[in-house]
Amino acid sequence: MWDQVSALLFKALGETLFMVGASSAIAFASGVPLGVILHVTSRGGLLERRVLNGLLSAVVNAARSTPFIILMVLLIPVTRLIAGTSIGTGAAIVPLSIAAAPFVGRVVEGALREVDRGVVEAAQAMGATSWQVIRKVLLPEAFPAILSGLTLSVVSLIGFSAMAGAVGGGGLGDLAIRYGYQRFRLDVMFATVAVLILLVQLCQAGGDLLARLARKDGKS
Structure with a gap:
């Protein structure tokens, strides 16, 4: 019996990793530029555009x-x-990406806001263009904080992917609902929760490590 459960767990874990990985990539690719735009177009920003902001x-x-x-x-x-x-692992990537992109955007905006204004003004005084300030000052200075925020985004997506399983999205959430809850298999429910907790712990630990390494590189 546990051989069958193990096979189902591995399959569901693979689906969850695919959903989270693909949606994270899409959310990062769209959310990071969104966060930069939100920051530079805000009041007092490099390219202040209040209506757009x-x-x-x-x-x-x-x-x-x-x-x-x-x-x-x-x-x-x-x-x-x-x-x-609208059903399946591939379909779930669409709402996951759309849900995560605004969160990533706010994370990036907040990280950029914490960059010392004096560093930006020094770059401008040396003749740097707005694009150069963004690329060579703002993003490198905020990179460790952005990494920490992106880690939180991935962790949130893991939780979202589990909810997606409740409406046919596949993955660990789908396994917990169909095989654990509907068939009254508490062992499957507990095993699924344990895998989700382990996955979150690994993502958080990996993200924290990368952020620490980025801070050390920035100080060296």
């Missing part, structure tokens, strides 16, 4: 305030358009 902030806040399970349902037409279906 206000519109982006409103969209980001709306996306972040919507519970993920509701967001998944609202995005079913978009998911079908992109993935061709």
Whole structure:
């Protein structure tokens, strides 16, 4: 019996890793530029654009305030358009990415806001353009904090992926619902929770290590 459970766990773990990995990559690729734009267009920013900043902030806040399970349902037409279906591991990547991108954007914005203003002004005094300040000053200075924030994003996506399983998204959440809850298999439920906890611990430890290494490199 446990051989079957182990096989199901490995399969579900692979699906979860695929969902989280793909959605993290998409969320980072879209969220990091979003965070930079939010920062540089804010009041007193390098490229102050209050109207643009206000519109982006409103969209980001709306996306972040919507519970993920509701967001998944609202995005079913978009998911079908992109993935061709609203059920399965591949389809779950769409709402996961859309849910995580605004969070990543706010994380990056917050990290950039903590960069010493004097460093930015020094770069501008030496004739650096806005793009050069962003690329060579803001992002490198904020990199350790961004790494820590991205780790939190991945951890959140692991939790979101488990919720996606409740509506046919596959992965560990789907295993816990279909084989654990619906079939009254507490052993499957506990095994799934244990794997999720271990996965979160590994991601958090790895992210913390990378952030520490980045801080040491920045001080050397």
